[in-house]
Amino acid sequence: MDVNHIFSRREFILVSGAMVVAVSALEAWGAKEAPLIIMDQAKGLVIADPTKCVGCRRCELACSEFNDGKASPTIARIKVTRNLNFGPTGLYTGQRGQGAWGNGLVIQDVCKQCPHPVPCANACPNDAIVVSPPTNARVVDPNKCIGCKMCQRACPWEMMSFDSDTNKATKCFLCDGKPKCVEACPAEALSYVAWRDLTDKAPPRVAPTSVVSPDKAQTCNNCHKK
Amino acid sequence: MANHGGWAGKVLRIDLSTRRISTEDTIEKYKDYLGGTGIGYKVMWDEVPTGTKPFDPANKIVFGVGPLAGTGAPCNGRTAVTTLWPTCWPKPLVASGHMGGHFAAELKYAGFDAIIIEGKADRPVWLRVVDGKAEIKDARHLWGQGIRRTTVDINQQMGPESSVAAIGQSGENLVPMSVVINSYSHSAGGIGGVMGSKNLKAIGVRGTGSVRIAENKEEWEKVVKLHLSLLGSVNQHVVPNSPQPWAEYYSPTRWLGSKGRKWGSAEPNIETGACDPHNLNRIAYRTNNAAFFLGEKAWQYTVRGNGCSSCPIRCHTILKVPSVSSKYGIRAVGQNTCAGLVFGREFFKTFPDGPRGQTAIEACMVGMSLTDDLGIWENYGQMQRDFQQLYYSGAMKNKVGEDEFKGFSWDQYEKGDPTFLFELLPRIANKQGELATALGLGTGYLLERWGISEQDWQQNQKIAYWKMGHPRHHANEDAGQCGVIINTQYNRDSQCHSHVNFTRNGLPIKVQKQLAAEIWGSPDAVDAVAAYSPMNIYKAKMAKWSLLRKELHDSLSLCNWMGPWIASPLKERNYRGENSIESLLYSLATGDKKSRDELDEVAERIFLLHRALTIRDMGTKEMRTEHDTIPDWVFIDPTGKASFTAGTNRMDREDIKLAMDMYYEEMGWDKKSGSPTVAAYQRLRLGEVADGLTNRGLVP
Ligand code: SF4
Ligand code: SF4
Numbered sequence: 001m002d003v004n005h006i007f008s009r010r011e012f013i014l015v016s017g018a019m020v021v022a023v024s025a026l027e028a029w030g031a032k033e034a035p036l037i038i039m040d041q042a043k044g045l046v047i048a049d050p051t052k053c054v055g056c057r058r059c060e061l062a063c064s065e066f067n068d069g070k071a072s073p074t075i076a077r078i079k080v081t082r083n084l085n086f087g088p089t090g091l092y093t094g095q096r097g098q099g100a101w102g103n104g105l106v107i108q109d110v111c112k113q114c115p116h117p118v119p120c121a122n123a124c125p126n127d128a129i130v131v132s133p134p135t136n137a138r139v140v141d142p143n144k145c146i147g148c149k150m151c152q153r154a155c156p157w158e159m160m161s162f163d164s165d166t167n168k169a170t171k172c173f174l175c176d177g178k179p180k181c182v183e184a185c186p187a188e189a190l191s192y193v194a195w196r197d198l199t200d201k202a203p204p205r206v207a208p209t210s211v212v213s214p215d216k217a218q219t220c221n222n223c224h225k226k
Numbered sequence: 227m228a229n230h231g232g233w234a235g236k237v238l239r240i241d242l243s244t245r246r247i248s249t250e251d252t253i254e255k256y257k258d259y260l261g262g263t264g265i266g267y268k269v270m271w272d273e274v275p276t277g278t279k280p281f282d283p284a285n286k287i288v289f290g291v292g293p294l295a296g297t298g299a300p301c302n303g304r305t306a307v308t309t310l311w312p313t314c315w316p317k318p319l320v321a322s323g324h325m326g327g328h329f330a331a332e333l334k335y336a337g338f339d340a341i342i343i344e345g346k347a348d349r350p351v352w353l354r355v356v357d358g359k360a361e362i363k364d365a366r367h368l369w370g371q372g373i374r375r376t377t378v379d380i381n382q383q384m385g386p387e388s389s390v391a392a393i394g395q396s397g398e399n400l401v402p403m404s405v406v407i408n409s410y411s412h413s414a415g416g417i418g419g420v421m422g423s424k425n426l427k428a429i430g431v432r433g434t435g436s437v438r439i440a441e442n443k444e445e446w447e448k449v450v451k452l453h454l455s456l457l458g459s460v461n462q463h464v465v466p467n468s469p470q471p472w473a474e475y476y477s478p479t480r481w482l483g484s485k486g487r488k489w490g491s492a493e494p495n496i497e498t499g500a501c502d503p504h505n506l507n508r509i510a511y512r513t514n515n516a517a518f519f520l521g522e523k524a525w526q527y528t529v530r531g532n533g534c535s536s537c538p539i540r541c542h543t544i545l546k547v548p549s550v551s552s553k554y555g556i557r558a559v560g561q562n563t564c565a566g567l568v569f570g571r572e573f574f575k576t577f578p579d580g581p582r583g584q585t586a587i588e589a590c591m592v593g594m595s596l597t598d599d600l601g602i603w604e605n606y607g608q609m610q611r612d613f614q615q616l617y618y619s620g621a622m623k624n625k626v627g628e629d630e631f632k633g634f635s636w637d638q639y640e641k642g643d644p645t646f647l648f649e650l651l652p653r654i655a656n657k658q659g660e661l662a663t664a665l666g667l668g669t670g671y672l673l674e675r676w677g678i679s680e681q682d683w684q685q686n687q688k689i690a691y692w693k694m695g696h697p698r699h700h701a702n703e704d705a706g707q708c709g710v711i712i713n714t715q716y717n718r719d720s721q722c723h724s725h726v727n728f729t730r731n732g733l734p735i736k737v738q739k740q741l742a743a744e745i746w747g748s749p750d751a752v753d754a755v756a757a758y759s760p761m762n763i764y765k766a767k768m769a770k771w772s773l774l775r776k777e778l779h780d781s782l783s784l785c786n787w788m789g790p791w792i793a794s795p796l797k798e799r800n801y802r803g804e805n806s807i808e809s810l811l812y813s814l815a816t817g818d819k820k821s822r823d824e825l826d827e828v829a830e831r832i833f834l835l836h837r838a839l840t841i842r843d844m845g846t847k848e849m850r851t852e853h854d855t856i857p858d859w860v861f862i863d864p865t866g867k868a869s870f871t872a873g874t875n876r877m878d879r880e881d882i883k884l885a886m887d888m889y890y891e892e893m894g895w896d897k898k899s900g901s902p903t904v905a906a907y908q909r910l911r912l913g914e915v916a917d918g919l920t921n922r923g924l925v926p
Contacts, residue, residue: 051492054510054531054540057331061298061536064436065450069443071297072436073335081387084328085409091386094378095557099386100410101378103559104529104544165436184298186454186509186538187531 039121042113042136042195046078046172046179052189053106055084062184067175068163075161077172078181078190079109088205108189109205111159111172112198113137117220120171123154123210132173136195139173142166156204231440232293232816233257237265238338238360240353242424243283243345247360252339257818258911259832261292263322264781265340266308267835270320271915273344276843280312281400281423283346289333289391289429295783296334296437296535299811300453302783303534305330305391307414311718312402313605315670315695319717320839322780323416325391326534326542327409330783332389335433347425352380352392355431365427369398372599373407380430392428393418394601396655401666403603403654411542411562411594412534415603416718440817449810451506456794456803458503458731459483459512460541461723461787464795465732466512472502474797479732483512490526491546503795509538515563516543520571520590521582532561539788543567547591554588554644556595565607569593570647572610575618577642589644596647600655606719608669608697611689625676626661633659670695684857687864692719693855700726702860702875706758707885708751710877711769714854714886717840723786724772729755731793737801738793745792745805746771757872761881766888771826777836778808778829831910837902838915847924850890850900856882896926 060076073081082088083099088107090097098105114120118138121129128144129151131137140151147167152160161170174192182190212220230253237250252261259268266288278284287309294302303326311321333341337358350365368376376392384390391408397418404418421427439446458464459481466473466481483498498511510531516524527547531540544561551558562569570593577585597604604610616622617639623631639646653662664672669691673680683691692698692713699719701709704726712722728738729752739749742764751764779786792803804810806822813819820828837849846852860877867874869881890897894906904925907916919925 051494052496052530054533056510056533056538056540057328057535058298058538065298065439066443066447069446070436070438074434075436081328084387085381086386091378091382095374100532100544100561101374104532104546104561164434183507185507187511188507 038116039118039131039138040136041115042138042174044135044137044174044177045113045193045195045198046110046174046182047191047193047198048078048108048110049189049191050105050107052187053080053108054187054189055080055100055106056186057081057084058184058186059108059181059190062180066180070165075163075170077111077159077161077170079159080106083107083109109157109159110190111138112157112202113172113174113195114199115197119154119156119208119210120151120160122212122216123150123208125150125213128169129171135174135177137172137174140169140171142168145169150210154208154210156206156208157202158205229440230816230818231438232297232812233261234334234337234339234435234437236338236358237340237342238355239342239344240360240362241345242343242347242351242362242426245362247362256339258828259835260778260781260828261295261339262290262306262781262783263308263777263836264292264828264832265290266306266322267320267832267839269342270308270310271835271839271842274310276845278310280310280318280402280420283344283424285310285420285423287343287417287420287424288340289329289343290340290781291330291333292339292781292783293816294811296331297439297815298450298536299784299815300450300457301534301537301539301785301788303327303330303537304780304783304785305333305414306780306783307406307417309417309420311416312419313416313668313670313695314717315668315674317844319843320836321416321716321718323405323414324721324780325406325408325412325414326537326785327389327412328535329389329391329408329412329431331535332387332431332433334437335435336431337433337435341429343421343424343426346423350425350427352428352430353426354384355429356384357433357435365425368427370395373601374599376428380428384430384432388430388432390428390430392601393421393426394599394655396601396666397422398427399655399657401602401655401657402668402671403605403609403666405601405603407598407601409534411532411566411598413566413598413603415605418601418603437815439815441814446814449807449814452804453791453807453811454506454509454538455504455796456791456807457509457538457788458793458795460515460518460539461730462727462789462791462793463730463732464793464801466501467732470500470502472500472504475732475734477732479730480515480518481512481732482514482517483508487514487517487525489528489530491529510540513539513541514543515541516545516567519564519567520587523582523584523587527587529559534785537785537788541787545591547587549584550588550591550595554592554595554648556592560591560594562594562598565604566594566598568607569597569604569610570644572604572607573613573647573650574639574642575614576640585642585644589642589647592644592647593651596651600651602651602654602666605668606697606699608691609665611691611697612669612672613665615686615689621676621678622661625664626659630659630661634661668695681858685859685862687859687862692857694718698857702758702877704755705729706753706765706875707761707877707882708765708769708772710856710860710882711766711885711889712772714856715773721786722772722776724775724790725768727788727790728752728792733793733801740800741793741802742768744802756875758870758875758877760870760878761885761888763888763892766885766892769889770892773833774826774829775808777833778825781829781832782808782812784808784811827910831912834902834907834910834912835915838907838912838919841901841924842919842922845922845924847899847901847926850886850898854886854900899926901926
């Protein structure tokens with residue numbers, strides 16, 4: 001079988017809501033069965049306009065309070081606080097950067113609901129980051145998450161949160177299509193829109209340091225053949 | 227503690243003399259006082275002996291927040307800082323300053339409801355607080371630095387999310403008129419010198435924890451949304467200041483957002499729009515305090531609104547004025563609100579291009595650039611009013627001495643050239659020369675030093691001085707007798723907005739009267755501003771309610787500059803707000819169910835403790851004559867208009883006597899002395915306080 005071909009849907013077994021797909025022909029050519037994670041595209045996305053952001057953090061508070069019953073910017077799945085004062089790169093530029101101490105601009109960091117290969121999901125050794133209908137957001141399944149934080153090291157935009165009360169990772173799940181942050185923003189700086197790929201547009205915050213397990217990497221080679 | 231949400235659960239205590247760091251259980255020790263000023267007054271009562279001076283090591287500073295700080299309850303960003311007040315004249319007494327910004331929330335996420343600072347470090351230090359742990363750090367390399375460099379330095383050590391509250395050179399030099407500032411522009415006046423006296427340069431706070439909501443999260447979401455739906459603009463003005471398609475009324479309020487008015491320095495610029503109150507995603511566009519205080523021209527310089535964590539109002543405005551970089555060598559971007567915004571401008575009587583022109587805006591930018599770095603306080607504009615009065619009356623020249631006086635560029639000053647500020651302001655922070663030193667003392671001590679009688683100041687309406695070294699703050703000019711009563715009660719300017727945020731909310735008086743009838747029992751509680759009627763009992767009820775809500779807000783961590791929320795912009799509610807919003811939020815967040823009346827009673831306890839502290843430290847129970855005084859100008863109309871005629875704020879002496887009678891009675895205090903009775907203390911479970919005062923002969 002030509003592993004370089006474009007998969008058609010017919011060749012996948014879709015597990016409920018398209019979480020993990022396995023190549024049906026896998027066993028036929030003797031490879032060890034490893035999940036090949038190809039997630040359906042997300043349907044929605046939160047986008048942000050930094051020129052409108054007034055730095056109130058109500059988005060972070062709505063995310064954590066209305067979903068988790070506690071106010072906690074640390075677990076919020078939209079991230080403003082870290083850019084509030086000096087901007088995404090600005091601390092060492094002192095007052096020459098962005099944020100309230102710079103030119104005033106506050107960048108809101110949002111999850112890109114990445115297309116395949118989804119860095120956070122791929123890095124999870126337990127395949128705990130799954131697709132969740134109806135939005136097809138990439139979400140953490142708390143029953144599978146063991147709190148190893150590998151996903152945190154995988155996201156180039158540092159959008160994985162960690163809840164130290166539950167000892168589980170958590171991430172933007174789009175509030176099932178009615179994002180609390182968008183609803184909470186008093187400056188109309190956030191919108192919920194049809195998904196589009198922002199991963200090649202938003203500059204990464206960090207270089208990911210997680211490793212994809214050899215099993216998985218092997219399966220990746222099935223498509224991404226040198 | 228595990229049963230309570232809202233509170234972090236611990237109070238941090240730092241003894242700078244011994245370097246001992248300890249914690250206390252908030253619920254066990256302070257729950258009856260909520261937080262904020264409540265904890266502040268409690269510590270001052272229990273621990274700071276009478277006769278202590280502000281800069282003595284025995285004085286304490288309490289940075290207090292409440293159960294709502296750090297939550298999503300709207301407008302919970304303010305930290306109450308309580309201490310012996312260095313500008314309170316002739317004898318320092320307890321008072322509090324209030325800083326917004328992100329410090330309050332960060333303190334909660336770090337696991338603390340308050341920080342008590344005591345003693346004095348033997349060399350400059352700063353305090354590092356991270357997730358339940360505190361550390362006293364060497365600040366020798368920061369000493370002598372401005373607030374901005376200090377903050378950036380500490381942020382580099384603690385990370386960019388940390389909130390840093392720092393003092394500048396002014397506080398280090400023990401200038402009484404000094405502030406502590408966090409989040410770039412959020413200051414608490416009067417505190418800077420007290421921190422300086424303890425060798426405490428800054429407090430850096432970082433928390434990754436959370437504030438738990440005790441009750442059902444869906445209920446909490448509902449109440450937060452209810453609260454949001456009732457918000458107006460800054461100062462809870464609920465009527466726009468220009469006609470809007472959705473609005474039944476308009477009047478000259480601070481609700482400025484409108485079609486055609488733009489944040490002109492946002493890139494690209496942003497239209498504020500009609501701001502229909504039903505659209506909760508446009509709340510942040512209603513307010514532009516730069517445009518309100520600096521004039522129409524400020525719109526073109528507006529980058530965006532800014533403010534405290536959790537607050538959608540955004541009372542601070544970020545401005546970008548490119549001309550100031552080349553002209554004055556300062557940053558083009560600046561921000562602040564209200565008195566801090568106009569700090570520089572207010573020294574000047576005139577400007578070449580008028581009071582709302584470009585030069586006036588530049589004076590504001592220069593003022594903010596200097597004072598928020600040096601850490602100077604303006605005492606709600608009193609410093610500048612004193613300055614103008616002293617200069618133009620000739621008194622300054624006489625007192626300062628010829629040589630020093632000649633050293634200032636008075637030509638430039640009179641012309642309204644902002645460069646003059648570079649001569650004046652650093653000298654205040656550095657106590658250089660007689661003029662700067664005197665200005666840094668605050669009005670009471672300045673007048674004493676220069677042999678000017680306080681009475682001279684109390685005659686002159688324009689100086690707006692009230693008593694004890696401090697100005698009026700929303701008195702008869704905004705709320706008749708109610709405002710006068712409120713302005714008698716504190717040891718600095720009253721800082722109370724409960725009353726003025728109603729009387730100035732923009733609603734027609736007929737609507738205000740309908741609401742007043744529901745809240746205080748009669749439409750007669752309020753008059754139209756400057757069309758006052760004689761005193762009645764409902765005005766006294768409104769005054770009491772206003773004071774209690776102020777203390778309640780300062781203890782819960784709700785902003786009394788934005789609240790209370792008893793009116794709304796919603797026609798379908800007949801413009802009603804919600805008089806119980808505080809108790810709804812408190813009960814759900816903490817899990818400690820309290821009705822409105824029960825919570826107001828806690829507020830009364832806190833307010834009474836402030837009264838007791840004042841009585842104890844003044845050493846007299848004759849509060850009515852020695853503390854609750856009213857300046858003469860209140861009873862004078864410069865144009866000779868009689869009291870109770872339209873167009874005057876003039877009050878009538880006999881009527882104000884009656885007002886004070888009614889107020890004391892409403893509080894359950896002794897009318898003759900103005901002091902709370904033993905029964906009044908006991909009713910609020912302050913029996914021990916009553917005992918302490920009885921032993922000193924300080925109860926009526
Ligand atoms: S958390 Fe990061 S890697 Fe995962 S989907 Fe969001 S942006 Fe992509
Ligand atoms: S709620 Fe809106 S304005 Fe406030 S911080 Fe979030 S994105 Fe910015």
